Amino acid sequence: MARKKQYNETExxxxxxxxxxxxxxxxxxxxxxxxxxxxNQFSIYASFKNKEGVxxxxxxxxxxxxxxxxxxxxxxxxxxxxxxxxxxDFLDFSREGAIFKGCLVTNTVNEIKEDSSxxxxxxxxxxxxxxxxxxxxxxxxxxxxxVKEIEVQADYLMNAxxxxxxxxxxxxxxxxxxxxxxxxxxx
Amino acid sequence: MARKKQYNETExxxxxxxxxxxxxxxxxxxxxxxxxxxxNQFSIYASFKNKEGVxxxxxxxxxxxxxxxxxxxxxxxxxxxxxxxxxxDFLDFSREGAIFKGCLVTNTVNEIKEDSSxxxxxxxxxxxxxxxxxxxxxxxxxxxxxVKEIEVQADYLMNAxxxxxxxxxxxxxxxxxxxxxxxxxxx
DNA sequence: GTTAAATCTAAGCAGACGCTTAGTTATTAA
DNA sequence: TTAATAACTAAGCGTCTGCTTAGATTTAAC
Numbered sequence: 249m250a251r252k253k254q255y256n257e258t259e260x261x262x263x264x265x266x267x268x269x270x271x272x273x274x275x276x277x278x279x280x281x282x283x284x285x286x287x288n289q290f291s292i293y294a295s296f297k298n299k300e301g302v303x304x305x306x307x308x309x310x311x312x313x314x315x316x317x318x319x320x321x322x323x324x325x326x327x328x329x330x331x332x333x334x335x336x337d338f339l340d341f342s343r344e345g346a347i348f349k350g351c352l353v354t355n356t357v358n359e360i361k362e363d364s365s366x367x368x369x370x371x372x373x374x375x376x377x378x379x380x381x382x383x384x385x386x387x388x389x390x391x392x393x394x395v396k397e398i399e400v401q402a403d404y405l406m407n408a409x410x411x412x413x414x415x416x417x418x419x420x421x422x423x424x425x426x427x428x429x430x431x432x433x434x435x
Numbered sequence: 436m437a438r439k440k441q442y443n444e445t446e447x448x449x450x451x452x453x454x455x456x457x458x459x460x461x462x463x464x465x466x467x468x469x470x471x472x473x474x475n476q477f478s479i480y481a482s483f484k485n486k487e488g489v490x491x492x493x494x495x496x497x498x499x500x501x502x503x504x505x506x507x508x509x510x511x512x513x514x515x516x517x518x519x520x521x522x523x524d525f526l527d528f529s530r531e532g533a534i535f536k537g538c539l540v541t542n543t544v545n546e547i548k549e550d551s552s553x554x555x556x557x558x559x560x561x562x563x564x565x566x567x568x569x570x571x572x573x574x575x576x577x578x579x580x581x582v583k584e585i586e587v588q589a590d591y592l593m594n595a596x597x598x599x600x601x602x603x604x605x606x607x608x609x610x611x612x613x614x615x616x617x618x619x620x621x622x
Numbered sequence: 623g624t625t626a627a628a629t630c631t632a633a634g635c636a637g638a639c640g641c642t643t644a645g646t647t648a649t650t651a652a
Numbered sequence: 653t654t655a656a657t658a659a660c661t662a663a664g665c666g667t668c669t670g671c672t673t674a675g676a677t678t679t680a681a682c
Contacts, residue, residue, distance in 0.1 A: 251649035251659055272546065274461055278640060288661065289641080299640065350545075358537075358545045358601055359459065376605070400613035403606060407614045411598025414545055418563070419590060426587035427594045434621035438629050438679040465670060475631065476671080486670065 257295060258309070260285040265306035269352045270344075272359055273303060273368070300368060303356075307371050310352050317341055321382050327389040331405060332432045334382075338409070339416060339424060348416035355413065380406050401435065444482060445496070447472040452493035456539045457531075459546055460490055460555070487555060490543075494558050497539050504528055508569050514576040518592060519619045521569075525596070526603060526611060535603035542600065567593050588622065 267284040268276055278299055282289055296302045317337045324330035342349055349355075353375045362369045383402040387393055393401075408431045416424055454471040455463055465486055469476055483489045504524045511517035529536050536542075540562045549556045570589040574580055580588075595618045603611055 251647085251657080253659070254648095271548070275548070277638075279638080288659090290643095290661075291659070293641065294659075354601065355545060357605065358542060361458070361462070373605070400610075400617060403602075403610045404614050404617040406606075407595060407598035407602045407618075409598075410601045411594040411596075414541065414597045414601070415590075415594045418544065418560070419593075423587075423590045427591050430587060430591040431594075438627085438677085441629075441678095464668075466668085477630070477632090477673095480671065481629085 253291075253295075255285075255287050255291070257305075260287055260295075261302070261305045261309050264302050265309050265352070268303060268306050269310075269349050269355070273356050274359060300365065303368060304371060307353070307368075307375065311375060314338075314341060318379070318382060321386065324386070325389055327386050328432060328435045330386050331383055332428065335409065335412065335428050335431075339412065339428075342413070342416065350413040350417055351409075354410055376406070379409070405431075405435075440478075440482075442474050442478070444492075447474055447482075448489070448492045448496050451489050452496050452539070455490060455493050456497075456536050456542070460543050461546060487552065490555060491558060494540070494555075494562065498562060501525075501528060505566070505569060508573065511573070512576055514573050515619060515622045517573050518570055519615065522596065522599065522615050522618075526599065526615075529600070529603065537600040537604055538596075541597055563593070566596070592618075592622075 263284045263286065264281055267280060271280070278289060278292065281292060281299070281302060285292065292302060296305055317334060320337070321330055321334045324333075326333070338351070339348070342351060353372050356368065357372050357376070360368055360372070380402050383405050384398060387398045387401055388395075408427075412424065412427065415427060419427070450471045450473065451468055454467060458467070465476060465479065468479060468486070468489060472479065479489060483492055504521060507524070508517055508521045511520075513520070525538070526535070529538055540559050543555065544559050544563070547555055547559070567589050570592050571585055574585045574588055575582075595614075599611065599614065602614060606614070
C-alpha cells in the first residue's frame with residue numbers, strides 16, 4: 249500500500265482561507281497558496297482539483313467557523329437584540345488585531361463575475377441567504393412585529409451587514425459601533 | 436510639426452471607465468482596454484502613462500458624471516429628504532438596463548489592496564469622504580438635529596450607501612426600494 | 623517640397639498565471 | 653523483503669499579464 253498524506257487537509261485549508269480572506273480570490277496565486285498552505289502545487293491539485301476547489305473548501309471552513317456565532321443567534325430567543333449581538337460578534341470575527349478584513353463571502357461576491365465563476369457565486373449566494381433566514385427567524389420572535397414588514401427588515405439588516413463589511417475597512421472602530429447603534433435604533 | 440491625436444481623450448476614457456465599472460480593476464487587462472477604448476496600446480501608454488493612469492482618469496470622469504447627482508444634493512435645502520433622493524438617484528446612475536453595477540469607487544475599494552496601489556486608494560478615499568461631507572451638510576440643515584449625533588448619522592448613511600452598492604447586485608429592485616425606505620424611517 | 627516631430631501599427635519583452643508531467647521517495651500490506 | 657501504490661519534488665507547458673521598442677505614416681511649419 250501507499251503512504252499517507254503528510255499534511256492535514258483542514259489545517260492547510262485554514263491557511264488557504266486566511267490568505268483568500270486577506271488577499272481576495274483573483275489576486276491570490278497558486279504559488280502564494282503553495283507557500284501559505286505549506287504544501288506543493290501537485291499536492292494542492294491532487295487534494296482539491298484546482299484553485300476553485302481550494303476556494304470552495306475555504307468557504308466551507310469559513311462557514312464552519314462562523315457557525316460559532318450563528319449558533320448563538322440560532323439558539324437565542326432575543327429577537328432583534330440577538331441580531332445586534334451577531335453584528336458585534338461578526339466584527340470581532342472578521343478582525344485580525346487592528347485590521348478588519350471584512351466578510352470573506354461579501355468580499356468575494358463583490359470581486360467575482362457571475363459568468364466567470366458560477367459555482368463559486370452559487371456557494372456565496374447560498375451562504376448569505378442562510379444568514380438572511382436567521383434574521384427573519386429572529387425578527388419573528390417579536391410578536392409586536394408586522395409580518396409583512398419582516399422580509400423588508402431582513403433585507404435592511406442584510407444591507408447594513410454588507411455595508412459593515414466594507415465600512416470596517418475604512419472607518420474607525422468607534423464609528424462602526426455608532427453605525428450599529430443607529431441601525432437598530434428603530435427596530 | 437507633428438500630427439494631432441486621432442482620438443478624443445475624454446471619449447476613450449469614458450469607454451475605459453465603463454469597462455472598469457463592469458469588470459473591476461484587476462481583471463481588466465490592457466488588451467481589453469485596447470479594444471474597448473478603440474486605440475492601440477502604444478497610444479494608451481502615450482496618453483495615460485500606464486494602466487493605473489487610465490484608471491485614475493476614469494475615476495475623475497466618474498466623479499464628473501456623478502456630479503450631476505451630487506449637485507442637486509449640494510444645492511438642495513431638503514435635509515434628510517435630499518439625501519434620500521440621492522440614494523435613489525445613485526441607484527439609477529449605477530444601473531445599465533436591468534443590471535446594477537454598484538458604485539465604481541466602492542467596487543474598487545473592496546478589490547484593491549492599499550499597499551499595492553496606494554495612489555488609487557487615496558483617490559478613492561477622497562471621493563467617498565466628499566460624499567460623507569455632503570451628508571453632514573444636509574443633516575445640519577435640520578435644526579432639530581443633535582449636533583453630536585450628526586457625524587454618527589453620516590457614518591450610518593455611508594454604511595447604508597456602501598451596502599446598497601453590493602445589495603443592488605444581489606437583491607431585486609423592489610427589495611432595494613424597501614431597504615432605502617427603512618433606512619430613512621427614523622432619521 | 624522638405625524636414626521635423628508626434629502619431630500610428632505591430633511585434634515582442636520578461637515575468638506571472640493556472641495547471642501538468644516525469645521521475646523520485648516513502649509507506650504499507652502481503 | 654518485496655512489490656505495489658500513492659505522495660512527494662521540481663521542472664516545464666502554453667497563455668496571459670503590463671509594458672516597450674522598431675519602424676512606418678501622417679501632419680504642419682518653413
